[in-house]
Amino acid sequence: xxxxxxxxxxxxxxxxxxxxxxxxxxxxxxxxxxxxxxxxxxxxxxxxxxxxxxxxxxxxxxxxxxxxxxxxxxxxxxxxxxxxxxxxxxxxxxxxxxxxxxxxxxxxxxxxxxxxxxxxxxxxxxxxxxxxxxxxxxxxxxxxxxxxxxxxxxxxxxxxxxxxxxxxxxxxxxxxxxxxxxxxxxxxxxxxxxxxxxxxxxxxxxxxxxxxxxxxxxxxxxxxxxxxxxx
Amino acid sequence: xxxxxxxxxxxxxxxxxxxxxxxxxxxxxxxxxxxxxxxxxxxxxxxxxxxxxxxxxxxxxxxxxxxxxxxxxxxxxxxxxxxxxxxxxxxxxxxxxxxxxxxxxxxxxxxxxxxxxxxxxxxxxxxxxxxxxxxxxxxxxxxxxxxxxxxxxxxxxxxxxxxxxxxxxxxxxxxxxxxxxxxxxxxxxxxxxxxxxxxxxxxxxxxxxxxxxxxxxxxxxxxxxxxxxxxxxxxxxxxxxxxxxxxxxxxxxxxxxxxxxxxxxxxxxxxxxxxxxxxxxxxxxxxxxxxxxxxxxxxxxxxxxxxxxxxxxxxxxxxxxxxxxxxxxxxxxxxxxxxxxxxxxxxxxxxxxxxxxxxxxxxxxxxxxxxxxxxxxxxxxxxxxxxxxxxxxxxxxxxxxxxxxxxxxxxxxxxxxxxxxxxxxxxxxxxxxxxxxxxxxxxxxxxxxxxxxxxxxxxxxxxxxxxxxxxxxxxxxxxxxxxxxxxxxxxxxxxxxxxxxxxxxxxxxxxxxxxxxxx
Numbered sequence: 001x002x003x004x005x006x007x008x009x010x011x012x013x014x015x016x017x018x019x020x021x022x023x024x025x026x027x028x029x030x031x032x033x034x035x036x037x038x039x040x041x042x043x044x045x046x047x048x049x050x051x052x053x054x055x056x057x058x059x060x061x062x063x064x065x066x067x068x069x070x071x072x073x074x075x076x077x078x079x080x081x082x083x084x085x086x087x088x089x090x091x092x093x094x095x096x097x098x099x100x101x102x103x104x105x106x107x108x109x110x111x112x113x114x115x116x117x118x119x120x121x122x123x124x125x126x127x128x129x130x131x132x133x134x135x136x137x138x139x140x141x142x143x144x145x146x147x148x149x150x151x152x153x154x155x156x157x158x159x160x161x162x163x164x165x166x167x168x169x170x171x172x173x174x175x176x177x178x179x180x181x182x183x184x185x186x187x188x189x190x191x192x193x194x195x196x197x198x199x200x201x202x203x204x205x206x207x208x209x210x211x212x213x214x215x216x217x218x219x220x221x222x223x224x225x226x227x228x229x230x231x
Numbered sequence: 232x233x234x235x236x237x238x239x240x241x242x243x244x245x246x247x248x249x250x251x252x253x254x255x256x257x258x259x260x261x262x263x264x265x266x267x268x269x270x271x272x273x274x275x276x277x278x279x280x281x282x283x284x285x286x287x288x289x290x291x292x293x294x295x296x297x298x299x300x301x302x303x304x305x306x307x308x309x310x311x312x313x314x315x316x317x318x319x320x321x322x323x324x325x326x327x328x329x330x331x332x333x334x335x336x337x338x339x340x341x342x343x344x345x346x347x348x349x350x351x352x353x354x355x356x357x358x359x360x361x362x363x364x365x366x367x368x369x370x371x372x373x374x375x376x377x378x379x380x381x382x383x384x385x386x387x388x389x390x391x392x393x394x395x396x397x398x399x400x401x402x403x404x405x406x407x408x409x410x411x412x413x414x415x416x417x418x419x420x421x422x423x424x425x426x427x428x429x430x431x432x433x434x435x436x437x438x439x440x441x442x443x444x445x446x447x448x449x450x451x452x453x454x455x456x457x458x459x460x461x462x463x464x465x466x467x468x469x470x471x472x473x474x475x476x477x478x479x480x481x482x483x484x485x486x487x488x489x490x491x492x493x494x495x496x497x498x499x500x501x502x503x504x505x506x507x508x509x510x511x512x513x514x515x516x517x518x519x520x521x522x523x524x525x526x527x528x529x530x531x532x533x534x535x536x537x538x539x540x541x542x543x544x545x546x547x548x549x550x551x552x553x554x555x556x557x558x559x560x561x562x563x564x565x566x567x568x569x570x571x572x573x574x575x576x577x578x579x580x581x582x583x584x585x586x587x588x589x590x591x592x593x594x595x596x597x598x599x600x601x602x603x604x605x606x607x608x609x610x611x612x613x614x615x616x617x618x619x620x621x622x623x624x625x626x627x628x629x630x631x632x633x634x635x636x637x638x639x640x641x642x643x644x645x646x647x648x649x650x651x652x653x654x655x656x657x658x659x660x661x662x663x664x665x666x667x668x669x670x671x672x673x674x675x676x677x678x679x680x681x682x683x684x685x686x687x688x689x690x691x692x693x694x695x696x697x698x699x700x701x702x703x704x705x706x707x708x709x710x711x712x713x714x715x716x717x718x719x720x721x722x723x724x725x726x727x728x729x730x731x732x733x734x735x736x737x738x739x740x741x742x743x744x745x746x747x748x749x750x
Contacts (some may be wrong), residue, residue: 006651013621017644025652071651099650101643105530118661120646122639126618127534129642130590133616133635134523134539138704139672142712142729144637146702147660153714155649183699183715185731188655191399196658198670200697200732212655216701218717 006030007069009054009085010076011038011047014101014122018073019047019079032063057088066093074116075099080108083114090115147216155185155216162209166172171205182217236347240335243328259323263316266517278316279395285309286392310374317370324361327354369393378749382528408499415495423459423488430481431455437473439561444468459485516580518547519565526571526602527593528555531639535590536564546611547580550593572598574605591617591633596624600631607632653727663731672701672729673737679724681744689718696740698732 006022008015008028015031022029023046030163031042031049042049050080052059063069072089082100089098100116102108103123113120146153160166170185186198190210197205205211213221225231246252261268288302331350338345361367373393409416435451444467445451454467456480459467469475516522522545525532529550536546536559548559548566559566569576571593582589582605589606591599599617606615619638628636649657651709662670677683684692702714705728713720722728730737 009361013640014643014647016263017622017640018647019644021644024649025648027648027651053641073647076702097654098649103530118650120643122643123530124534125642125646126531126592126637126639127538130531130535130592130616130618131538134535134544134588134590135542136672136674137614137635138674138727139637139729142702142704143663145712145716150741153654155660157653181715183701185659185699188658196655196662198659198662198731200670200699200736211473214656214659 002079005064005069006071006073007032007063007065008073009033010050010074010081011035011042012075012077014120015073015075016047018075019045023047023170027214030063044176054085055088057092060088065089065096069093069096070200071097071099074098077099077103079103083107083110086114086116087110103130124177152218152220153216154219154222155214156219156222157188158213158215158222158226158231160207160209160211160213161231164209164231166207167209169207171207180217181221182215182225185214185216187214188212233347235468236345239331239347243331243335246328247295247332256323256326259319263320263323271745278312281309281312282392282395285325313370313374313727317367317374320367320370321361325354325357330354330357363530384745391676404503408496408503411503411606412495412499416492419488419491419495426481426488427452427455427459428482430459430477430484433477434469434474434563437471437477442467442470442474455458455481458482459488461485461489510565512565513579515565516547516567519547520585521545521587524545524577524580524582524589526550526589526591527598528552528559528566529592529594532590532592535592537562540564548587549576549580550684572601574609577602577605577609582606584615586610588614589617591615593618594620596620596627600624600627601638603628603631603633671734671737672731673734674704674732675728675737675741677724677726677728677745678744679722679723682746683722683744684724686722687718688716688720688722691722691740693730693740696732697736698730698740701729701731703728 006027008019008029008031011033019031028075029048031047032052032054033049034051034053036051039049039051043090050063052063054060061067065072074085074089076082076085079102086098086100089096094115096119098115099118099120100111101120101122102111108119108121129140131177147155176191184199186196186200187205187207188196188211189205190208190212196214215225262270262274265271285306288306291299296687330353334350334353335345337343347594362371431448431451431454434445434454435448438445439451445454450467457464457467458478461482469478523539525536525546525548527550528536528548532548532550536548539546540563546564548556548564549569549571550556550559550566551568551569556566556568567576567580569580571577577583577589580586589602591602591606593599593602596619599620603615603617606613615635617636619628619636619641619714622638622641625638626635645658646657649660654678663672688700688703691700700716702712703716703720703722704712705723717727730740
């Protein structure tokens with residue numbers, strides 16, 4: 001069986017949601033849990049579920065951690081499992097990306113110490129959304145309909161290649177998205193350490209190859225943009 | 232139909248049709264009876280002050296029988312107020328014309344003979360009902376002694392103090408306790424009177440001739456009660472052995488009776504205290520307008536409550552876990568321990584009346600759907616936001632009438648997948664959702680008088696203002712959301728601009744919009 005590069009630990013509801021989206025995007029992934037009764041469910045969804053004891057380091061290495069696994073999700077309902085697993089994986093491979101979910105407030109900090117790259121807090125997210133729905137219902141509806149929803153408006157990242165005409169231009173001079181029905185939200189500069197800079201911060205930016213633009217727009221428009229600038 | 236009867240009927244119809252009559256009556260009801268009206272609150276305070284001062288005057292009069300000119304005027308004034316209050320209460324106790332018309336219409340519709348006497352009797356009966364109610368009697372006794380020929384009833388002026396019962400809710404609770412324990416107290420009273428009767432007759436029989444202090448049966452009863460109450464003034468003491476035995480038995484029985492009495496009242500008080508506290512909370516909720524109800528104070532509820540509370544929203548939290556509610560109360564929120572699935576509870580906290588939104592954030596889909604359904608059945612307008620636990624149940628929430636329903640797992644799924652395929656746009660999404668960096672989404676609504684009306688998007692100069700126009704929501708357009716409008720897109724009044732940027736940059740735009748003059 002071909003070893004996939006993404007591992008989803010814990011066959012929980014969030015795992016099913018993430019899995020469904022990955023499946024739709026054509027990624028290959030493997031789910032891991034120690035509860036054999038989940039097998040029929042996974043089969044039905046077409047997921048590759050492996051029943052194994054994930055607390056054993058040998059098995060983790062056997063799954064490819066430290067070798068070709070690039071992304072790991074820890075999605076157990078219990079924080080104890082998540083923290084322990086994060087710690088085990090981090091000790092085996094300092095470079096792998098670990099995304100953890102949490103269910104209590106205290107665990108966020110613990111997961112960060114344990115070495116999680118990103119912690120997703122479903123309660124925080126849920127609470128934030130309810131808050132937004134109450135304070136600014138229109139915005140939330142728009143975001144839900146566009147970025148999250150069915151409407152064909154997506155957020156995408158575009159990496160600038162070395163042979164692109166954009167390479168070496170100043171952002172304020174070219175303003176590349178003007179002639180396309182899409183918005184440039186911000187960018188990620190390879191040289192700057194900061195993860196992401198919103199365009200509204202107003203820095204005039206020299207575009208180099210390797211920089212990443214984040215845009216929102218119809219996928220067709222984004223494709224057109226990519227073609228035109230040979231990205 | 233006699234002439235008098237037709238006169239009555241016409242008068243009743245006249246009253247029924249008169250809007251000023253109804254308004255006046257409604258006003259008096261708000262003033263005197265509506266539990267939660269502001270008006271009644273001020274009126275109650277005024278009456279309490281009046282009662283207290285008039286009682287003080289009564290005490291002053293004891294040593295100064297000639298009175299004091301100013302105080303006399305005051306007494307006259309308070310008396311007039313009391314009389315008016317009594318008459319108003321008498322008036323609003325029942326709607327006489329309605330009783331009359333009900334009977335009249337019933338008779339007409341069923342071709343029965345209408346008896347004027349019977350109708351009037353029914354009206355009088357209803358009014359007498361008021362006159363003999365305990366609180367009305369107290370009111371009357373507080374007024375009557377001021378009438379000169381009834382001067383001998385002066386002591387009843389003290390009844391004015393009892394009038395306070397009307398105006399203080401906690402006093403009402405005390406009466407409620409007494410009435411609730413009526414049976415126990417009645418049994419005890421019978422027992423006590425039996426003991427007093429036996430004790431006093433025994434001492435009367437044994438000591439009348441030996442003891443110079445006991446001459447009448449009244450002396451004996453007085454002695455028995457003083458002994459039983461463990462007071463024992465010592466003005467009357469038994470002198471015979473039999474008398475001493477009687478007093479010994481009487482003391483023991485007296486102590487046990489008192490102990491019973493205390494325990495009955497204390498235990499009843501304790502039960503009532505919880506209710507009292509709860510009713511205080513409900514009263515607090517009753518004062519709120521346009522608030523948000525949060526069902527379930529788990530992690531989600533906590534996060535939402537915290538953020539909304541900081542923004543100054545009025546919140547009411549219900550959860551059936553007392554610990555969690557305690558936590559909410561410590562944070563300065565109104566929390567009620569209650570089962571949110573009961574429609575009675577939701578109704579009591581004003582869902583369907585004064586609450587504008589309800590958030591179902593418990594950790595069970597069944598409960599959330601149930602609350603959604605209950606809330607929707609109570610009110611058509613209320614905005615219901617529900618948290619979906621299992622994504623497969625989402626449809627049911629909308630069927631139950633939720634305005635918004637979503638699951639955290641769905642968002643997690645989206646973000647997780649995004650993280651893998653596009654980590655940088657994930658970071659952007661994360662920032663946009665959490666707003667940690669200060670870049671936020673906001674709405675600027677174009678006013679009717681704004682300078683932006685009929686201007687193009689280009690004229691807004693958003694780029695120089697460091698803002699991104701995400702899109703425009705048009706109120707009356709067929710296409711409600713216009714993503715990234717072209718620069719020549721013309722803005723109309725009531726359009727909502729969805730803007731991304733830093734808060735102060737957005738505020739600059741908003742100020743321009745508010746100003747209304749040309750830039």
